[in-house]
Amino acid sequence: xxxxxxxxxxxxxxxxxxxxxxxxxxxxxxxxxxxxxxxxxxxxxxxxxxxxxxxxxxxxxxxxxxxxxxxxxxxxxxxxxxxxxxxxxxxxxxxxxxxxxxxxxxxxxxxxxxxxxxxxxxxxxxxxxxxxxxxxxxxxxxxxxxxxxxxxxxxxxxxxxxxxxxxxxxxxxxxxxxxxxxxxxxxxxxxxxxxxxxxxxxxxxxxxxxxxxxxxxxxxxxxxxxxxxxxxxxxxxxxxxxxxxxxxxxxxxxxxxxxxxxxxxxxxxxxxxxxxxxxxxxxxxxxxxxxxxxxxxxxxxxxxxxxxxxxxxxxxxxxxxxxxxxxxxxxxxxxxxxxxxxxxxxxxxxxxxxxxxxxxxxxxxxxxxxxxxxxxxxxxxxxxxxxxxxxxxxxxxxxxxxxxxxxxxxxxxxxxxxxxxxxxxxxxxxxxxxxxxxxxxxxxxxxxxxxxxxxxxxxxxxxxxxxxxxxxxxxxxxxxxxxxxxxxxxxxxxxxxxx
Amino acid sequence: xxxxxxxxxxxxxxxxxxxxxxxxxxxxxxxxxxxxxxxxxxxxxxxxxxxxxxxxxxxxxxxxxxxxxxxxxxxxxxxxxxxxxxxxxxxxxxxxxxxxxxxxxxxxxxxxxxxxxxxxxxxxxxxxxxxxxxxxxxxxxxxxxxxxxxxxxxxxxxxxxxxxxxxxxxxxxxxxxxxxxxx
Numbered sequence: 001x002x003x004x005x006x007x008x009x010x011x012x013x014x015x016x017x018x019x020x021x022x023x024x025x026x027x028x029x030x031x032x033x034x035x036x037x038x039x040x041x042x043x044x045x046x047x048x049x050x051x052x053x054x055x056x057x058x059x060x061x062x063x064x065x066x067x068x069x070x071x072x073x074x075x076x077x078x079x080x081x082x083x084x085x086x087x088x089x090x091x092x093x094x095x096x097x098x099x100x101x102x103x104x105x106x107x108x109x110x111x112x113x114x115x116x117x118x119x120x121x122x123x124x125x126x127x128x129x130x131x132x133x134x135x136x137x138x139x140x141x142x143x144x145x146x147x148x149x150x151x152x153x154x155x156x157x158x159x160x161x162x163x164x165x166x167x168x169x170x171x172x173x174x175x176x177x178x179x180x181x182x183x184x185x186x187x188x189x190x191x192x193x194x195x196x197x198x199x200x201x202x203x204x205x206x207x208x209x210x211x212x213x214x215x216x217x218x219x220x221x222x223x224x225x226x227x228x229x230x231x232x233x234x235x236x237x238x239x240x241x242x243x244x245x246x247x248x249x250x251x252x253x254x255x256x257x258x259x260x261x262x263x264x265x266x267x268x269x270x271x272x273x274x275x276x277x278x279x280x281x282x283x284x285x286x287x288x289x290x291x292x293x294x295x296x297x298x299x300x301x302x303x304x305x306x307x308x309x310x311x312x313x314x315x316x317x318x319x320x321x322x323x324x325x326x327x328x329x330x331x332x333x334x335x336x337x338x339x340x341x342x343x344x345x346x347x348x349x350x351x352x353x354x355x356x357x358x359x360x361x362x363x364x365x366x367x368x369x370x371x372x373x374x375x376x377x378x379x380x381x382x383x384x385x386x387x388x389x390x391x392x393x394x395x396x397x398x399x400x401x402x403x404x405x406x407x408x409x410x411x412x413x414x415x416x417x418x419x420x421x422x423x424x425x426x427x428x429x430x431x432x433x434x435x436x437x438x439x440x441x442x443x444x445x446x447x448x449x450x451x452x453x454x455x456x457x458x459x460x461x462x463x464x465x466x467x468x469x470x471x472x473x474x475x476x477x478x479x480x481x482x483x484x485x486x487x488x489x490x491x492x493x494x495x496x497x498x499x
Numbered sequence: 500x501x502x503x504x505x506x507x508x509x510x511x512x513x514x515x516x517x518x519x520x521x522x523x524x525x526x527x528x529x530x531x532x533x534x535x536x537x538x539x540x541x542x543x544x545x546x547x548x549x550x551x552x553x554x555x556x557x558x559x560x561x562x563x564x565x566x567x568x569x570x571x572x573x574x575x576x577x578x579x580x581x582x583x584x585x586x587x588x589x590x591x592x593x594x595x596x597x598x599x600x601x602x603x604x605x606x607x608x609x610x611x612x613x614x615x616x617x618x619x620x621x622x623x624x625x626x627x628x629x630x631x632x633x634x635x636x637x638x639x640x641x642x643x644x645x646x647x648x649x650x651x652x653x654x655x656x657x658x659x660x661x662x663x664x665x666x667x668x669x670x671x672x673x674x675x676x677x678x679x680x681x682x
Contacts, residue, residue, distance in 0.1 A: 051672055167573060171526055171566045177559050178533060185552040188543035192556055193536060220618070224611040225604060226645045391645040392656055395638045399660065402621060403630070407674050415622040423615065430606065431522045445555075453550055461548025 007129050010358030014366050019062055019359065026063040027367045030070020031374060033086075035078055035382050038218040038394060040087040041071035041330050042439065046210035047400055049337060050407035057341040058356050062363045064337060068330055069121055069313045069364065072271060073371045076113040076306050077382055080106060081233040088436075089271040089309040092279040096294065096301030101234045103297050110239035112249045112299055113306040114375040116256060120307035121368040123257045124264065124314020128321075128361060131265070135322035136347045142323070144454035145465050145472045150325055151448045153479040154268030158437045160483040161273055168433045175428075176441025179204055186446065187453065199413045206336045208405055208414060209421060209442055215401045216422025217429040219394040226391075233386045239379040245299055248290070252282055252304035260308030264315020268440060270328025271312030278308035314364065321345050321357060324447065329436040332443035519574030523567050530563030610644070617641050629679020634661040 013019065033044040044067050052060035075090030080097035093113060100109040142150070155173050162169040182193045183203030194200040241249075256278045263274030282304040283294050294301060316327025317334075324345040326332035338345050349357055375382075405418040425435055459465035466472050537556035621637040628636070639657035643650060668674045 050674065054673060165573075167566055167570050168522075171563065171570065174559055174563045174566060177555075178563070181556055181559070185543075187547070188545075188552050190541045190543060190552045192540055192552060193533065195536075216618075220611065220614055221606055223614045223641060223645065224606045224608075226607075226610055228646045389646070391642040395641040396660060398618060398621070398641070399634050399638060399664070402625060402634075403664070403668070403676070406625060406676070410675065412622070412626055415625060419619055419622050422618075431518050433522070449555055452555075453547055456549035457547060459549070461550075463549060 003129050003133050006354060006358045007362055009355065010360075010362035011365070013058075013355065013359040014062070014362040019059065019363060020366070022059045022062045023066050023363050023367045024370060026066020027070035027073075027371050027374065029063075030067035030072075031074035031371065031382060032385060033067065034071035034074020034076075034090070035086050035385050036074075036388070036393065037078055037084050037086055038215075038222055039397060040075075040214060041068050042210050042333055042436075043214040043397075043401075044071070045330065045333050045337070046207045046214070047404045049207040049340070050404055052337070053340075057343060058359055060341065061334075061337065061356075061360050064334060065317075065360060065364060066367045068334070069310060069367060070371060072121075072306075072310045072313060073114060073117050073375050074382065075309075076117070076302075077110065077375075077379065078233075078386065080109045080113065080302070081236065081383060082231050082386065084231070089275050089312065090306070091272075092275045092305045093302055095279065096298050098234075099295070099297035100299065100302065101236070105297060105299075106234055106236040107239055108241035108245045108299060109297075109302050110236060110379050111241040111376065112245060112303045114239060114372055114379075115241075116249065116253050116303045116307035117310040117375075118368050118372040119253045120257045120260055120309070120311035121314060121371075122365060124261050124311040125361060125364045125368070127261050127311075128314050128318050128364075131318050132322045132350070135318065136350055139323050139347050141471065143469070143471075144451040144458065145469050146475060147323075147325075148448055148451035148455055149466060149472050149475045149479070150267060150323070151444050151451065153475060153482070154325055154444065155437070155441055156268075156479050157266060157482050158268040158440055160486050161269055162434050162437060165432060166487075168431075169437050172428070172433050172435060172437040173441045176438030177445045179209060179438070180442040180445030186450070197413075199409075199411070204417065204421070204442075205408050205414070206333065206439070206443055208408055208418060210333055210439055211401045211404050212418050212421035213425040213435045213438060215397050216418070217426040217435070219397045219401075220422070220426050221430070222390050222394045223398075228391065229389055230387050233383055236379065236383065239376050241299075248299050249303035251285075252278070252300045253307045255281055255285075256304040256307030257311045259304075260311030261315040263308070264312035264327050265318050267319050267325045267327055270316045270331070271309040272328075274308040274312035274315070275305040278304040310368075317361075317364075321349060321361075322347070326440060326443065329440045332440045336443050516574050516577035520571050521574075523569070523571030523574055525567070526570060527564050527567030530560050530565075530567055533560035534564060536560075613644055614641065617644070626677045627679055629681050630676040631661045631665045632679060632681055634664070 014023065029044060030041065033039045033041060045064050048064060048067065052063065055063070071087055072089060075086035076093045076097065078084050078086040079090045079094035080101050083094045083098040085091040085094055097109045097113065100106065159166060159169045159173055178193070182200055184190070184201050185192055191201070259278045259281060260271065260274035263269050263277055264271060279301055282300045286294060286298065286300060290298065290300065316331040319325040319327050320331045320335055324335060326335050335345060343349060343353055401418065402415060405414045408414050429435060455465060456463070466476065534557065537553055537560050540553040540556060543552055617637060617640055621633060624633040624636070635657045638660055639653055642653040642656065646653065665676055669676050
């Protein structure tokens with residue numbers, strides 16, 4: 001009952017005109033960013049960070065969270081209409097969604113994506129409401145050692161359950177962690193990897209890192225390839241579906257919510273994994289005639305994943321708010337924003353800043369409702385965005401990002417850093433290295449080191465403490481399973497196929 | 500779609516093999532550099548039990564060296580590495596997804612160098628010339644390199660973008676931007 005009361009109070013606050021405006025701007029920006037290829041929620045949030053310095057924390061966080069789940073709605077539009085995901089978590093939608101669009105069923109595809117996103121997003125927030133207090137209670141028995149292990153777990157899971165090469169994901173995590181180390185050691189004030197540059201004493205700003213890694217590589221790639229006009233999108237009359245489509249989508253909505261929420265809650269993974277898992281599940285449960293539709297436009301293959309990726313956003317917020325352990329790379333960036341406002345997620349957050357947190361959570365409910373309204377009738381407006389000529393789009397992205405970099409320190413140094421890291425990121429991306437683990441790692445490193453130090457201080461330098469403490473050992477075992485099991489699955493697959 | 504995925508299967512191992520070797524060696528090199536630098540990290544005034552300022556840097560750079568070597572090794576053996584999505588989705592879908600996510604189209608290096616040059620140049624003129632002028636120049640140049648024919652559109656876009664963003668940020672959002680030589 002306590003959670004419910006807090007939520008209602010939060011809702012009252014979220015429905016004030018000012019906050020409503022921020023929700024609206026956030027979800028609108030999020031949808032636009034999700035629709036435009038080459039821009040994702042991480043870049044958008046990173047760019048908005050310098051701007052949100054001057055905003056009051058509630059407003060700023062409402063805005064940024066709105067961008068996050070808004071992007072999940074927008075990303076599906078490009079997936080369905082031009083087979084290019086607006087952002088990674090919507091990639092699976094393209095598998096069936098585009099096939100549906102090709103056969104003239106773009107309307108139902110878009111409709112089921114929007115409705116599914118709404119259901120997943122809303123139910124996930126409800127899940128967030130009831131699960132967070134539980135986790136906060138649990139967190140009191142989590143000491144520094146367990147916390148450190150959980151953070152390592154987040155990174156390990158990201159590595160083992162990433163798309164593409166695991167070794168490259170690991171390298172990405174390591175690079176991110178090394179970047180996180182740059183600067184003065186927080187405890188001992190010793191210079192680490194600053195190579196004599198004073199400006200690096202405070203380390204590399206996470207917002208800068210996000211801008212450099214997520215906007216620049218895409219921009220450089222697309223500018224160099226030099227397409228003059230946007231790929232043509234399949235036309236759509238309106239986003240609508242009939243009873244038959246709705247009936248087929250119902251069970252996928254339910255399954256997608258559960259799968260997506262769980263995937264989101266698990267530290268380090270997030271909406272992307274949820275959408276993949278949902279697609280796989282829908283394929284497996286499809287019976288008889290429906291099974292043959294997969295690959296040719298099965299609506300279940302859109303309904304499930306789209307529900308899952310939005311449920312994943314809510315899920316990813318759970319460990320972030322309750323334990324300060326990000327459920328995804330974007331939530332890692334949001335964690336950074338909380339810290340920037342002087343707020344520390346975790347049990348103290350709910351105690352000290354209760355009204356703020358509940359307002360943000362309530363605003364997510366409001367936002368999801370707004371997005372349903374925006375996406376169903378107004379789909380064609382967003383589709384027009386797809387016609388922006390790529391040179392203008394990507395040129396504009398670079399200009400914005402340069403502005404963002406400047407606004408962080410008002411000096412040439414950040415801009416040059418942007419260029420350097422951007423080009424490194426470009427090289428990495430072109431060679432198949434995933435970049436999201438790097439951001440996650442960079443945000444988590446300071447927390448990890450802090451907790452390692454604390455744990456060892458308490459244990460008087462004994463590294464065995466991580467195994468001696470029962471909870472810590474349990475987490476370690478679970479993490480080890482999370483890493484080893486996928487590898488075993490892969491080996492089994494390799495031996496099963498005649499290669 | 501079948502011809503493309505056949506192509507993908509034939510080309511991917513060879514290309515990714517060589518680039519993986521190079522990438523792996525680079526990673527190993529950078530790791531080694533970081534490792535050596537980490538050895539020079541000073542001792543703290545009050546040493547903490549079990550862990551010091553150099554502990555994580557040494558561990559991480561060591562791991563980088565190791566992973567770089569592993570990647571080089573994998574690249575030499577030319578085995579394309581698939582991720583978790585292949586287990587989850589089954590080979591056919593995973594390939595389709597790979598196609599979607601990691602476009603196979605190679606980036607032409609001459610335009611790339613031009614755009615990198617423009618990017619670096621933009622950063623260097625940003626403060627001296629001021630936001631509006633440097634941005635208009637950058638955008639005008641960048642878009643013209645790709646699509647010279649539509650120069651009227653390009654010019655309009657470059658100027659409008661620079662001016663609108665400048666005033667939006669300095670007047671509405673209260674973010675100071677350099678006025679440079681126009682100020």
